[in-house]
Amino acid sequence: MKDCIFLDNITTARVSDTAIAAMMPFFDGYYGSPVMPHEMGQNLLPYLEKSYRAIYSLFSAKESDQFVFTSSNAEAISQVMHSVYYTVSRKTGKTHFVTSSIEDAASVLAISKLQEEGCTFEMAKVGSGGHVTLDTISEAITPRTCLISISLVCALTGVVQPIAEIVELCKLRAILLHVDVTHAVGKLFVDIDELGANFVTFNGEQFHAPKGTGGLFCRGASLLPLISGEDEEKRLRGGPLNVPALIGLGQAAIEAESNKNLYCTEVARLRDKFEQQLNESYPEAHIFFKDQERAPHITTIAFPGIRNEALLYALSRKKLFANIGGGPFQQIERVLEEAGIDHVTAQCALSFSLSKETQEDEVDRAVTIITDAAKRLRRLSKVLL
Amino acid sequence: MKDCIFLDNITTARVSDTAIAAMMPFFDGYYGSPVMPHEMGQNLLPYLEKSYRAIYSLFSAKESDQFVFTSSNAEAISQVMHSVYYTVSRKTGKTHFVTSSIEDAASVLAISKLQEEGCTFEMAKVGSGGHVTLDTISEAITPRTCLISISLVCALTGVVQPIAEIVELCKLRAILLHVDVTHAVGKLFVDIDELGANFVTFNGEQFHAPKGTGGLFCRGASLLPLISGEDEEKRLRGGPLNVPALIGLGQAAIEAESNKNLYCTEVARLRDKFEQQLNESYPEAHIFFKDQERAPHITTIAFPGIRNEALLYALSRKKLFANIGGGPFQQIERVLEEAGIDHVTAQCALSFSLSKETQEDEVDRAVTIITDAAKRLRRLSKVLL
Numbered sequence: 044m045k046d047c048i049f050l051d052n053i054t055t056a057r058v059s060d061t062a063i064a065a066m067m068p069f070f071d072g073y074y075g076s077p078v079m080p081h082e083m084g085q086n087l088l089p090y091l092e093k094s095y096r097a098i099y100s101l102f103s104a105k106e107s108d109q110f111v112f113t114s115s116n117a118e119a120i121s122q123v124m125h126s127v128y129y130t131v132s133r134k135t136g137k138t139h140f141v142t143s144s145i146e147d148a149a150s151v152l153a154i155s156k157l158q159e160e161g162c163t164f165e166m167a168k169v170g171s172g173g174h175v176t177l178d179t180i181s182e183a184i185t186p187r188t189c190l191i192s193i194s195l196v197c198a199l200t201g202v203v204q205p206i207a208e209i210v211e212l213c214k215l216r217a218i219l220l221h222v223d224v225t226h227a228v229g230k231l232f233v234d235i236d237e238l239g240a241n242f243v244t245f246n247g248e249q250f251h252a253p254k255g256t257g258g259l260f261c262r263g264a265s266l267l268p269l270i271s272g273e274d275e276e277k278r279l280r281g282g283p284l285n286v287p288a289l290i291g292l293g294q295a296a297i298e299a300e301s302n303k304n305l306y307c308t309e310v311a312r313l314r315d316k317f318e319q320q321l322n323e324s325y326p327e328a329h330i331f332f333k334d335q336e337r338a339p340h341i342t343t344i345a346f347p348g349i350r351n352e353a354l355l356y357a358l359s360r361k362k363l364f365a366n367i368g369g370g371p372f373q374q375i376e377r378v379l380e381e382a383g384i385d386h387v388t389a390q391c392a393l394s395f396s397l398s399k400e401t402q403e404d405e406v407d408r409a410v411t412i413i414t415d416a417a418k419r420l421r422r423l424s425k426v427l428l
Numbered sequence: 429m430k431d432c433i434f435l436d437n438i439t440t441a442r443v444s445d446t447a448i449a450a451m452m453p454f455f456d457g458y459y460g461s462p463v464m465p466h467e468m469g470q471n472l473l474p475y476l477e478k479s480y481r482a483i484y485s486l487f488s489a490k491e492s493d494q495f496v497f498t499s500s501n502a503e504a505i506s507q508v509m510h511s512v513y514y515t516v517s518r519k520t521g522k523t524h525f526v527t528s529s530i531e532d533a534a535s536v537l538a539i540s541k542l543q544e545e546g547c548t549f550e551m552a553k554v555g556s557g558g559h560v561t562l563d564t565i566s567e568a569i570t571p572r573t574c575l576i577s578i579s580l581v582c583a584l585t586g587v588v589q590p591i592a593e594i595v596e597l598c599k600l601r602a603i604l605l606h607v608d609v610t611h612a613v614g615k616l617f618v619d620i621d622e623l624g625a626n627f628v629t630f631n632g633e634q635f636h637a638p639k640g641t642g643g644l645f646c647r648g649a650s651l652l653p654l655i656s657g658e659d660e661e662k663r664l665r666g667g668p669l670n671v672p673a674l675i676g677l678g679q680a681a682i683e684a685e686s687n688k689n690l691y692c693t694e695v696a697r698l699r700d701k702f703e704q705q706l707n708e709s710y711p712e713a714h715i716f717f718k719d720q721e722r723a724p725h726i727t728t729i730a731f732p733g734i735r736n737e738a739l740l741y742a743l744s745r746k747k748l749f750a751n752i753g754g755g756p757f758q759q760i761e762r763v764l765e766e767a768g769i770d771h772v773t774a775q776c777a778l779s780f781s782l783s784k785e786t787q788e789d790e791v792d793r794a795v796t797i798i799t800d801a802a803k804r805l806r807r808l809s810k811v812l813l
Contacts, residue, residue, distance in 0.1 A: 047468070054464055055668065058455045070443040070638060078755030079439055081744035083432070114499035114640065115667030117657045124656075129544070148658035149666050156656055159514070248668065253455065255499065255640050255670030269654065271509075271541055272502045273533035273756050281534050282500030283440065283633065283756065285640030359466035370463030371658050371668065 047362040048405045048412070052249065052340065052398040053198045053226060054366060058291070059251040065294035066253065069287040076283055078273075087286060094293025101296040102224075102243065102260060103234040109261040111279045112289055116225050116246035117149035117371070119259035120192075122269040122280075123221050123242045124153040127190045130265040131219065132162060137189035140164040141218075143175045143204070145378045148371050150192050150223065173202035173332045173382040180209055190219045195233070196226040199368055199375050199394040200382075201341025202332050203231070210239035219264050225249055229299030230306045230338050235260055247288075251398070252295035256288050302399050310397050311339035317395070317406045318342055324414040327421075329388070331379065343375065345384075345392040349420045351375065354393060357416040363409055366394040432747040433790045433797070437634065437725060437783040438583045438611060439751060443676070444636040450679035451638065454672040461668055463658075472671060479678025486681040487609075487628065487645060488619040494646040496664045497674055501610050501631035502534035502756070504644035505577075507654040507665075508606050508627045509538040512575045515650040516604065517547060522574035525549040526603075528560045528589070530763045533756050535577050535608065558587035558717045558767040565594055575604045580618070581611040584753055584760050584779040585767075586726025587717050588616070595624035604649050610634055614684030615691045615723050620645055632673075636783070637680035641673050687784050695782050696724035702780070702791045703727055709799040712806075714773070716764065728760065730769075730777040734805045736760065739778060742801040748794055751779040 049057070069090070075083030077091060099110065113119045124140075132138045140154045144166040154164045167175045167183040180191065191213060193204050206222055213220045221242040224233050229250035235243055241264040247256030259266075272281015318330050321344065329345040346354055351367045358365055368374040379389035395409075434442070454475075460468030462476060484495065498504045509525075517523045525539045529551040539549045552560045552568040565576065576598060578589050591607055598605045606627040609618050614635035620628055626649040632641030644651075657666015703715050706729065714730040731739055736752045743750055753760040764774035780794075 049468070051464065051466075051468070055459060055461045057459045060456075063452075063455050067448075070448050071445075074440060074442045076440045076639075076755075079436060079749070080752075080754065081436075081740065081749045082747070083434070083436070083749050114503075114670065115655070117667030118499075118655045121655045121666065149656055152658070152666065153656035246668070253672070254461075254668060255673050257667075270500070270503045270506045271534055271538035273537070281506065281537065281756075282502030282642075283631070283639060285499065287638070288640050355466065362467070364464070364466050364468050367465075369465065370461075371666075 047364060048409050049364050050395040050397060050401070050409060051364045051366045052396040053394065054370070055248045055254065056251050056398050057400060058248070058253050059295055059298055061298065062252060062291040062294040066287040066291040069290050076286065078283070090290060091286070094289050097293040097296040097300070098258060101228065101300045103236060104260055105235070108235060109266055109279070111259045111266065112284070112292070113257045113259055113280065114255050114285070115257040116223060116244050118269065119244035119257050120149045120223065121153045122259055122266070123192070123244060124157060125269050126265060126267045127219060128157055128160060128162065129267055131189045132160070135189070137187045138162040139185050139187040139189065141167055141180065141183045141188055141191045143167050143169060143193055144381045145169050145197055145373060146192070146194060147198060147373055150194075154192065169381050171383045172335050173197060173200050174204045174335070176205065177208045177212065180212060184216060184218065188216070188218050190221060192221040192223070194223040194226065196231070196338045196341075197378065198226045198341070198372055199366065199378050200332055200343045201226070201337040203227070203336040203338065206238060206240070226338055226341070229303060230340055232303070235262065247292045247295060250295055250299040253288050253291040255285065256292040305399055306339050310399060310401065313401055313403065313406050314340060314342055314397055317397070317410065318344070320407070320410040321413060324410055325417050328417070331384070331392070340397045341394065343379070343392055343394050345388050346417045347388060347391050348424050349391050349417060351391055351393050353420055354416060357420060358412060361412045361416065363412050366396065367392070368394070432749060433794050434749050435780040435782060435786070435794060436749045436751045437781040438779065439755070440633045440639065441636050441783050442785060443633075443638050444680055444683055446683065447637060447676040447679040451672040451676040454675050458671075461671065463668070475675060476671070479674050482678040482681040482685070483643060486613065486685045488621060489645055490620070493620060494651055494664070496644045496651065497669070497677070498642045498644055498665065499640050499670070500642040501608060501629050503654065504629035504642050505534045505608065506538045507644055507651070508577070508629060509542060510654050511650060511652045512604060513542055513545060513547065514652055516574045517545070520574070522572045523547040524570050524572040525575050525577065526552055526565065526568045526573055527577045528552045528554060529766045530554050530582055530758060531577070531579060532583060532758060535579070539577065554766050556768045557720050558582060558585050559589045559720065561590065562593045562597065565597060569601060569603065573601070573603050575606060577606040577608070579608040579611065581616070581723045581726070582763065583611045583726070583757055584751065584763050585717055585728045586611070586722040588612070588721040588723065591623060591625070611723055611726070614688060615725055617688070620647065632677045632680060635680055635684040638673050638676040640670065641677040690784050691724045695784060695786065698786055698788065698791050699725060699727055699782055702782075702795065703729070705792070705795040706798060709795055710802050713802070716769070716777070725782045726779065728764070728777055728779050730773050731802045732773060732776050733809050734776050734802060736776055736778050738805055739801060742805060743797060746797045746801065748797050751781065752777070753779070
């Protein structure tokens with residue numbers, strides 16, 4: 044969309060032009076399938092290989108790590124839970140799962156589905172920093188815990204979760220660890236070695252890959268297919284390979300890797316500038332988690348006295364797009380309340396997320412639009428009270 | 429690929445140009461997600477609505493039929509088995525599944541996976557016509573049968589299975605019916621009402637939709653999500669909607685509907701011409717199932733004395749691409765042996781599949797290439813013997 048200011052890059056991001064260009068020949072000329080024993084299939088292999096290599100490289104994965112190309116992070120998460128249930132819970136009786144109280148729908152629902160199989164789960168509390176702690180995770184686990192499932196970055200607040208501490212605990216207690224890096228990869232340094240997780244899942248579209256792409260890395264644990272099929276993806280995912288999408292994901296991975304520094308510097312600078320200017324032009328605005336380690340592209344801001352839905356729609360009418368949760372995400376007010384923020388303030392918060400495509404003048408205009416809308420809504424709410 | 433003669437349209441087909449064109453704006457300009465409450469999401473709704481309507485129309489589905497847009501037929505099939513297991517088997521103790529002995533990997537493996545849950549299954553035999561019969565299905569079912577799962581068209585032979593008879597049996601015995609229409613839709617008249625199945629699944633790429641598309645219709649049965657998530661697809665499939673792919677599938681559905689007659693007339697004529705010319709130029713060739721009801725675009729032909737792998741590769745070197753099974757399909761020799769064809773002949777068979785894009789001169793050239801290759805390989809095998 045032309046002329047809009049898109050600050051909802053946690054939901055989706057524009058597909059990169061080079062990723063689109065990379066995909067195009069595979070819709071038309073190279074439309075074969077790698078299962079074909081003839082040239083139309085075999086010709087694809089070097090291109091697929093290049094894509095897989097780019098994806099492995101973005102995650103600093105080793106060749107020995109298993110990788111499954113999926114249609115989304117949600118599919119990857121469902122496959123993790125399915126695999127852990129059948130390969131661990133059913134065999135060992137360890138039927139307890141732990142996640143955090145701010146996880147999004149895909150994780151929470153995939154875990155809660157296993158209740159039908161007699162599994163139980165606990166959602167570890169987050170502290171005032173907006174993240175779980177070693178203490179809250181320790182409180183949540185039991186001798187029967189088989190898996191801890193945590194997002195590296197909370198989508199709505201950008202707060203980074205302390206995975207390094209959790210890894211130690213998992214090793215000590217022989218618990219598997221799943222980390223969803225959807226909102227971290229391409230923005231923070233995501234290295235499977237350093238992360239130390241057994242399962243790492245992600246969605247492609249947040250780093251400008253085409254929709255319908257995601258993935259699952261596995262190390263030191265067993266995987267089973269969620270979708271049954273024959274030889275595809277080393278028997279870990281049935282169904283014909285979506286060749287153009289994999290090529291697009293590979294190209295986006297190459298770009299994400301080379302843009303990592305851009306996120307840590309330029310995008311972070313624009314996010315900080317956005318926060319600072321907004322504080323100056325609308326001093327009532329309250330920026331959350333500024334003293335926490337955060338992803339460089341996300342900020343959560345409350346506008347006291349203004350219901351976030353009202354502000355979201357007012358901004359939308361000016362073609363500025365933000366996020367208040369819902370859909371695949373938790374509601375932002377719930378995420379903030381979990382972090383101890385009072386209900387009234389939490390209801391006034393919006394999440395803004397930049398991308399590598401966000402321009403300096405968009406940030407300037409966003410500050411003006413938000414300030415104007417907030418002042419108008421504030422006057423209105425004061426008149427109404 | 430330029431200059432090739434592509435007769436492996438059961439594995440995949442070239443994406444239609446108009447489907448690609450329809451998708452493009454949704455990679456770039458309209459890159460929002462329908463879960464967004466603002467304009468970037470809401471603007472998509474009329475386009476998505478149009479796609480869903482086109483898909484419903486292609487299958488003559490009613491508004492009351494449930495539909496799930498999936499990433500493939502394999503995913504749709506896994507969801508069917510998952511749903512039947514949890515909503516029927518677990519509740520009623522009906523844990524027996526029936527499929528046919530010529531079904532492809534996705535069905536067979538999705539069913540056999542349920543053995544871990546104490547389910548059992550039987551593969552109904554096919555007769556000399558290459559299809560199951562009311563008798564073989566009746567023999568396979570038990571009082572505990574919950575589901576019969578059959579493909580409307582056998583991919584490798586094109587033979588149409590007698591669904592109408594099976595439907596009656598299902599009604600009488602209160603058994604659910606799943607029909608995979610991947611190789612029928614757009615080629616034969618596929619009407620959910622007439623079909624009478626509870627679950628109808630399909631893959632998009634066989635009717636020139638983009639890869640990574642498939643679907644599942646449900647009527648008179650219960651569906652559960654295979655991929656957990658929030659509000660997406662009416663809570664029946666988690667993960668962000670692959671908007672461009674759905675738009676592409678919708679456009680391909682519009683074209684498939686308007687091309688149905690083309691398949692029944694022109695494509696059938698070319699397939700018949702191909703068979704006839706081949707019989708004339710290479711009389712040893714044996715065409716299977718000519719007296720059976722077949723999909724109009726598929727033919728299975730044996731070249732006695734020549735191993736099908738050798739011929740497949742010889743043709744491939746001349747840029748003519750055919751199929752001998754494997755990958756997601758059964759091996760063609762196994763499918764033919766199930767129909768009572770002797771092992772030696774079955775090993776000499778190839779499957780050729782045309783599409784609406786197949787040209788008359790391609791058929792002519794194919795006959796020449798196949799005849800030359802078969803004669804050469806036949807001489808060679810006689811020398812070797």
